[in-house]
Amino acid sequence: MTSLTPPATPPAVEVIGMTKRFGDLRALDDVSLTLAPGSFHAILGQNGAGKSTLVKCIMGYHRPDAGRLLVDGHEHVVVNPRQAHALGFGMVYQHFTLVPSMSAAENLILGRADLPAVIRWAEERARLEAFQRRMPFTLDLDRPVAGLAAGQKQKLEILKQLFLGRRVLILDEPTSVLTPDEADQVLGILRELTAENRLSVLIITHKFREALAFAREVTVLRAGRRVGGGPVAGLSRPDLVRMMIGSAALAEPATRAARPGGAVALELETLTVRNDKGLLAVRDASGVVRAGEIVGVAGVSGNGQRELVEVLAGQREPESGAIRVRGEAYRRTRTDMRRHGVFVLTEEPLHNSCVRGMSVAENLAFRTFDEPANTRGGWLVSRRALRRQARSLIDAYGIRTQGPDTRLEALSGGNVQRTVLARELSGDVAVLIAQNPCAGLDVAATAEIRNRIMAARNAGAAVLLLSEDLDELLELADRIVVMFEGRFVYETPRDGADLHTIGHHMASHP
Amino acid sequence: MTIRSSVETAAISTAAVLVALLLFGGFAAARGLDPLEVYRVLYVGAFGTWFAVQNTLTQAAPLMLTALCTAVPARAGLLVIGGEGALVIGGLATVLAGVPLAGAPAPLGIALLCAAGAVAGGLWVGAAGALRHWRGVNETISTLLLNYIAIAVLNHLITGPIRDFAQVLKPASWSLGEHLRIGDVPGTSVHWGLAFGVAACALLWVLMRRTTFGFAVDILGGNVRAARMAGLPVGAMVLVACFLGGAAAGLAGAVEVVAVHGFASSSLVVGYGYAGILVAFLARQNPLAIVFVSVLLGGISASGGLLQRRFGLPDAATLVLRGLLFVAVLASTTLYGRLRVFRRP
Numbered sequence: 106m107t108s109l110t111p112p113a114t115p116p117a118v119e120v121i122g123m124t125k126r127f128g129d130l131r132a133l134d135d136v137s138l139t140l141a142p143g144s145f146h147a148i149l150g151q152n153g154a155g156k157s158t159l160v161k162c163i164m165g166y167h168r169p170d171a172g173r174l175l176v177d178g179h180e181h182v183v184v185n186p187r188q189a190h191a192l193g194f195g196m197v198y199q200h201f202t203l204v205p206s207m208s209a210a211e212n213l214i215l216g217r218a219d220l221p222a223v224i225r226w227a228e229e230r231a232r233l234e235a236f237q238r239r240m241p242f243t244l245d246l247d248r249p250v251a252g253l254a255a256g257q258k259q260k261l262e263i264l265k266q267l268f269l270g271r272r273v274l275i276l277d278e279p280t281s282v283l284t285p286d287e288a289d290q291v292l293g294i295l296r297e298l299t300a301e302n303r304l305s306v307l308i309i310t311h312k313f314r315e316a317l318a319f320a321r322e323v324t325v326l327r328a329g330r331r332v333g334g335g336p337v338a339g340l341s342r343p344d345l346v347r348m349m350i351g352s353a354a355l356a357e358p359a360t361r362a363a364r365p366g367g368a369v370a371l372e373l374e375t376l377t378v379r380n381d382k383g384l385l386a387v388r389d390a391s392g393v394v395r396a397g398e399i400v401g402v403a404g405v406s407g408n409g410q411r412e413l414v415e416v417l418a419g420q421r422e423p424e425s426g427a428i429r430v431r432g433e434a435y436r437r438t439r440t441d442m443r444r445h446g447v448f449v450l451t452e453e454p455l456h457n458s459c460v461r462g463m464s465v466a467e468n469l470a471f472r473t474f475d476e477p478a479n480t481r482g483g484w485l486v487s488r489r490a491l492r493r494q495a496r497s498l499i500d501a502y503g504i505r506t507q508g509p510d511t512r513l514e515a516l517s518g519g520n521v522q523r524t525v526l527a528r529e530l531s532g533d534v535a536v537l538i539a540q541n542p543c544a545g546l547d548v549a550a551t552a553e554i555r556n557r558i559m560a561a562r563n564a565g566a567a568v569l570l571l572s573e574d575l576d577e578l579l580e581l582a583d584r585i586v587v588m589f590e591g592r593f594v595y596e597t598p599r600d601g602a603d604l605h606t607i608g609h610h611m612a613s614h615p
Numbered sequence: 616m617t618i619r620s621s622v623e624t625a626a627i628s629t630a631a632v633l634v635a636l637l638l639f640g641g642f643a644a645a646r647g648l649d650p651l652e653v654y655r656v657l658y659v660g661a662f663g664t665w666f667a668v669q670n671t672l673t674q675a676a677p678l679m680l681t682a683l684c685t686a687v688p689a690r691a692g693l694l695v696i697g698g699e700g701a702l703v704i705g706g707l708a709t710v711l712a713g714v715p716l717a718g719a720p721a722p723l724g725i726a727l728l729c730a731a732g733a734v735a736g737g738l739w740v741g742a743a744g745a746l747r748h749w750r751g752v753n754e755t756i757s758t759l760l761l762n763y764i765a766i767a768v769l770n771h772l773i774t775g776p777i778r779d780f781a782q783v784l785k786p787a788s789w790s791l792g793e794h795l796r797i798g799d800v801p802g803t804s805v806h807w808g809l810a811f812g813v814a815a816c817a818l819l820w821v822l823m824r825r826t827t828f829g830f831a832v833d834i835l836g837g838n839v840r841a842a843r844m845a846g847l848p849v850g851a852m853v854l855v856a857c858f859l860g861g862a863a864a865g866l867a868g869a870v871e872v873v874a875v876h877g878f879a880s881s882s883l884v885v886g887y888g889y890a891g892i893l894v895a896f897l898a899r900q901n902p903l904a905i906v907f908v909s910v911l912l913g914g915i916s917a918s919g920g921l922l923q924r925r926f927g928l929p930d931a932a933t934l935v936l937r938g939l940l941f942v943a944v945l946a947s948t949t950l951y952g953r954l955r956v957f958r959r960p
């Protein structure tokens with residue numbers, strides 16, 4: 106069985122001249138890279154640069170139009186993921202692929218390709234424990250996965266790949282749902298395993314810090330081509346940025362216009378919300394956001410932020426309490442949203458706020474398809490008007506798509522995100538609710554989006570910004586509130602905000 | 616829908632039909648028949664003569680309407696299979712509405728009768744939509760059960776409260792007045808139901824593909840969470856989609872009464888509702904495609920009689936073909952987006 110007597114070391118992998126076209130678009134253009142056994146290789150690049158396409162070609166999800174894959178010097182044509190697995194390649198994604206209701210142990214054992222018809226659980230358990238003893242970290246194998254924190258789940262994903270005998274691990278933005286601490290732990294484990302030459306790692310990330318601190322080599326892609334890379338040792342963050350964005354300049358950090366306190370725009374009064382399991386997720390949350398103010402909500406994910414956003418977005422019914430916008434009860438209907446200019450940037454846009462099978466133009470029109478400019482006679486949708494609107498938004502927000510009629514699912518992760526940003530920020534924004542708006546965005550896009558949020562604030566919008574990225578909150582927020590176990594437990598103005606105190610409140614009650 | 620995806624739909628549906636025909640040929644061969652001869656008779660019985668064509672179109676009319684019962688809610692993400700029940704309820708409502716309308720002048724009376732059937736069918740399936748939205752009851756199960764309930768209600772009424780004892784062959788309701796019946800399209804033996812079917816398909820195509828309502832329903836069908844976030848009235852849209860679908864099937868029942876039988880009896884329960892589900896899937900829930908697919912399926916039903924007489928095949932032979940079609944179509948839906956030729960650039 107492979108998971109017990111795995112080949113001790115990972116194979117040498119060579120990717121030569123990988124090219125992938127989608128119609129006229131060269132998503133990947135003659136890209137080569139080498140993974141020596143035990144390497145830790147990061148792929149960097151802007152949204153839509155072709156990073157995911159590259160690893161999908163290696164894993165057999167896409168058939169490359171040209172290019173070769175050599176494993177230990179032998180050429181292999183991988184046409185489906187199963188063949189990649191047989192070569193010892195495993196993939197870890199940003200989202201989790203575990204079965205939530207099962208325990209960690211069950212998830213590991215059921216992942217085996219050679220699972221017998223009748224499972225001898227005791228025997229499997231013994232193997233699993235023996236296996237875990239050889240790992241640099243331990244997990245409680247009996248807890249159901251649903252009860253694990255994001256960082257634990259990601260570790261379990263990695264454990265599963267190792268248990269399945271995978272020796273080359275490919276990770277596509279594995280840390281974007283993790284806190285910096287969790288990310289460091291996960292990457293630390295990977296680093297240790299590569300140092301022991303038990304694993305080779307190819308990782309896609311948008312975070313320079315991670316690439317510089319953990320990887321040994323990088324490859325930078327721009328518009329489908331390899332534009333640079335090499336050993337990390339000789340590279341700095343500015344070098345990487347320059348390679349990624351070429352001659353384009355990064356947006357300057359957002360400037361905060363001095364504003365007198367505005368009128369109360371968004372008001373929560375003892376809002377209480379239950380989560381899917383019926384447990385209280387938001388408890389008695391009260392607070393206001395004024396026009397021209399950004400209120401940042403800090404907190405470890407899972408402390409009620411998601412449920413709070415869902416209620417404000419109209420996706421979940423509150424248990425009790427009131428929401429008021431500009432002094433009026435807010436009913437979360439289309440009329441109210443429009444009248445008060447309320448917009449929402451949810452996390453996981455494909456899951457929360459888009460339809461993958463509809464076109465970019467249609468997705469951009471969710472807020473406006475019934476406005477006079479986009480209709481004929483008030484009730485016929487004018488496709489031409491939608492396309493026109495889409496073209497101008499695609500330009501203004503730099504969405505990389507082949508055209509307004511492309512289905513949204515063909516866009517890269519970051520460009521889906523941009524599509525939603527374009528839709529939600531292009532209206533007359535009076536109240537903006539945003540959750541992790543820059544997750545999955547590249548440096549340039551992150552800077553740009555933060556600028557746009559700040560610009561909305563400067564123009565008088567009230568912004569409620571929920572983020573797991575404290576740096577983002579410190580850069581943007583006028584006031585920071587800490588959310589812990591569904592309550593707002595601490596508040597501090599921007600001036601005098603202290604990272605330690607905030608962190609302390611995020612972890613527990615004072 | 617882009618040209619590319621229409622071509623993809625046409626190609627995959629045609630392939631599914633061909634595979635089903637091939638399998639049916641195998642079935643015929645197993646019974647010792649010459650498959651080619653069977654295909655020929657199938658064609659002649661469906662489209663070979665003017666008589667056959669008229670017969671086919673008559674069969675197609677109710678299918679167009681019952682297919683809409685599945686196709687319209689499907690765009691909102693619901694799988695409704697209640698066409699059979701809505702058709703029965705529509706037919707019953709038409710008979711009952713015939714009482715107060717007995718004295719009405721013909722055109723108005725007939726219009727009101729059809730409206731009664733449509734509204735009754737709409738409310739019937741609308742109830743499933745309401746259960747779904749407010750109580751979380753699975754609409755597929757509830758519409759299936761509503762079919763049985765509708766048939767039970769029909770049997771109860773026609774064997775008791777509204778039975779016409781002058782009808783001796785089988786239990787039936789009293790009949791509509793002669794002046795409240797509509798006849799055939801002039802110069803043919805095809806009744807006016809065909810026009811209703813085509814008109815309903817065209818109307819709903821415009822509604823679902825061109826209007827703001829249709830756009831909103833597409834968002835809902837694609838992702839409820841996105842629909843909620845856009846502030847769309849999800850509950851009302853579910854109800855309206857179910858109501859429209861049910862109304863189409865109810866109208867089919869009304870047409871059966873007004874144009875074909877003149878009364879309600881077990882002749883309303885001949886599987887138009889279930890065949891409509893098949894049509895909707897073959898047409899990929901596109902109202903315009905439903906018109907063509909209905910004619911195709913109508914042809915298969917129409918040639919059933921000839922098939923039986925010619926080859927001594929059992930009555931169920933056309934059901935076998937229908938079943939094969941259904942399986943082939945369901946299996947073919949997994950091909951969408953997988954065929955290289957149709958990959959989007």
Ligand SMILES: Nc1ncnc2c1ncn2[C@@H]1O[C@H](COP(=O)(O)OP(=O)(O)OP(=O)(O)O)[C@@H](O)[C@H]1O
Nearest residue numbers: 127132152153154155156157158515516517518519
């Ligand atoms: N299935 C597909 N069909 C058509 N175009 C595609 C498809 N998949 C990706 N693309 C296009 O290929 C390009 C590269 O996409 P890819 O997903 O590799 O980007 P990425 O570097 O992973 O970006 P991100 O950081 O946003 O995830 C994009 O322009 C995208 O629109």
Ligand SMILES: [Mg+2]
Nearest residue numbers: 156157517518
């Ligand atoms: Mg990607």
